[in-house]
Amino acid sequence: MPPFNPGPRAFLETCHACRSSAFQRSYRFQRRQLSSQSHIRRKPQPFVLFACFLGVGGLGIATYNYYDYPIFTSVLAEAPPAPVDVKIEKTKKRKGLSKEENRENISSQHLQVKRSWENPGVYAWGLNSGRVVAPDSDEQIIRTPRRISFFDGQLLRDIKLDRNFGAAITENGDLLQWGNGFSTDVRQPTATLTGKNLKSLTISRDRVLALGLDGTVYSVPGAKEDQEKGKKVSESSWIPFLSYNSTISYRRLRPQNLAWNEKVRSIASGAEHLLILTSAGRLFTAASSSEEFPARGQLGIPGLVWTTRPAGPYDQPHEVSTLRGFEIAAIAAGDYHSLALDREGRVFAFGDNSSGQLGFDPTNESTYVDAPSLIPIQQLYTNTGLSPTVKQIFAGGNNSFFTIDAATIARPGSDVKPSTLGRITADTWSSGQGILGTLGNGRWTHVQGTPTKLKTLSNLFEYDETNNTVVPIRLRSLSVGSTHAAAIMDNVTHVQAGTSKVTDSENDTNWGADVVWWGGNEYFQIGNGRRNNLSVPGYIAPLDSGSEGLVEGKAGKGGKRKEEHRFQITPRHAVSVGGRKVSVEQRVECGRMVSCVYSGV
DSSP states (O other): OOOOOOOHHHHHHHHSGGGOHHHHHHHHHHHHHTGGGHHHHSOOOHHHHHHHHHHHHHHHHHHHHHTTOGGGHHHHTSOOOOOOOOOOOOOOOOTTOOHHHHHHHHOHHHHHHHHHHHSOOEEEEEEOTTSSSOTTOOOSEEEEEEEOGGGTTOOEEEEEEOSSOEEEEETTSOEEEESTTTOSSOOSOEEOSOSSOEEEEEEOSSEEEEEETTSOEEEEESSHHHHHHSOEEEEEOSSTTOEEEEEEEOEEEOOSSOOTTOOEEEEEEOSSEEEEEETTSOEEEEEOOSSOOOOSSTTOOTTOOGGGOOSSOTTOOEEOGGGTTSOEEEEEEOSSEEEEEETTSOEEEEEEOTTSTTSSOOOSSOSEEEEEEEOOGGGGGTTTTEEEEEEEEEEETTEEEEEEEEEEOOOTTOOOOGGGTTOEEEEEEEEEEETTSTTOSSOOEEEEEEEEEOGGGSSOEEEETTTTEEEEOOEEEEEEOSSEEEEEEOOOOBOOTTSSSTTOOTTOOOBOEEEEEEEOOTTSTTSSSOOSOEEEEEOOOOTTTTTTTOSTTOSGGGOOOOSOOOOEEOOOEEEEETTEEEEEEEEEEEOSSEEEEEEEO
């Protein structure tokens, strides 16, 4: 059965309040209970009223003609029909099923959540020429999500995939690497940098950049050969005055002149450059590749190129002095451009702008900007009665994305109701290259400088049953690959089914967050089993389609499932994994022609 992939209108309607996940479940349950009563409780429709009108008119004609035409006498003299005995049907439950089995039978989403807890791991798909998404297979393309058996039962802190090599951080903080770019002789993920308690990572064209919990930034060669032949680092031992050389070659990137208690908080890398954000809101940049020095302004240091670099290591971090005084809260990097978001919701962009990825139109004088420039977000809401604040930034390839909270404000001469003042509308905007559909706006555009709204991911609301109010649906996260992207919606989720008396009903089910995909699909990286590019966000089928009962004969005790469902991400929840209690969630990563979903801690 083909995966579910609605058009933009269907997705928009699904995300609104009347069709939110929570609302759908309660509505479907009520609809099943009332199905037998529909003929006596349904609201009269126009056709029914019209039929009744004809019936009354016909009765009047028959009465009028009764005295002149005896043929109607026998009809009017018939005895009235006997009263109908109406019986209300009870909620159906398949015999022999426990409460949990019944939940699995009536809800694919519940089954997805359960399987993500019982069988954590990594699903990957897309281009496999580098044996990254399927290390054990010689297939060039993996068309639909497939588990990487090495990671079965494992929880990860982070994972990043390129078409030639992959890297992941284990639950214990060690670095794993694999793929032909790492070694053609090693098929399985291999531990390389260990004992550093790493928390996150990013990748450049040929290196892995990892951040430790203590704020140390490590730069590790992507190739096993370079790790073995390169210069080893002297490391201290727990024994005083004793040191030893590291087992692999790597580099430490140390921003200079950090204040007391200031440390690196997050990192983001493009093909050749690295962004480093400190806990004090300061931004540093550095070269992240051994092959090319950044030369398209993505470092944010005017005039800095290979020939003008200062003395010292080629990859030494440089503070972006132009942003000194702005407290930077978030960073994002595309292949050759950079974004920085400050605490006030202002976005600064620098680097390559050949596709308009900096959020404004490129000029004829230069295709790049080597100093941070403010993106004019306010202009997007001119004369709308809304005041925008950027909340999140994302980048990848030649594209940038912004999520914005737009608050309703009173304007001179406007008749805005006081009750609507301050109401938040959550919007998503994009800029850059869209010829493969990566903008997500339904159009195929070569260059998009002025940000364009993703209508299917904007102005969405749902009803929150817990708080009895209508709330905007924002994005929880967005991962951008080289040509495609995936967004996890921050819709209302439920993972408490069967955990208390209130949620112990056989019809109370779990459900996760919606996730949508769009963009380039030439290597099946979107995961819908087709090869056509998508210019609007769409769903894909559950990761284990056969296990979810979407394939005949595999629906378990409940029989064949007749309805096709979409894949949903399991939100963070404390569950038992391997006999221990762990807080775990599913996450999405889009890379260069590849995608993956993994169980993260």
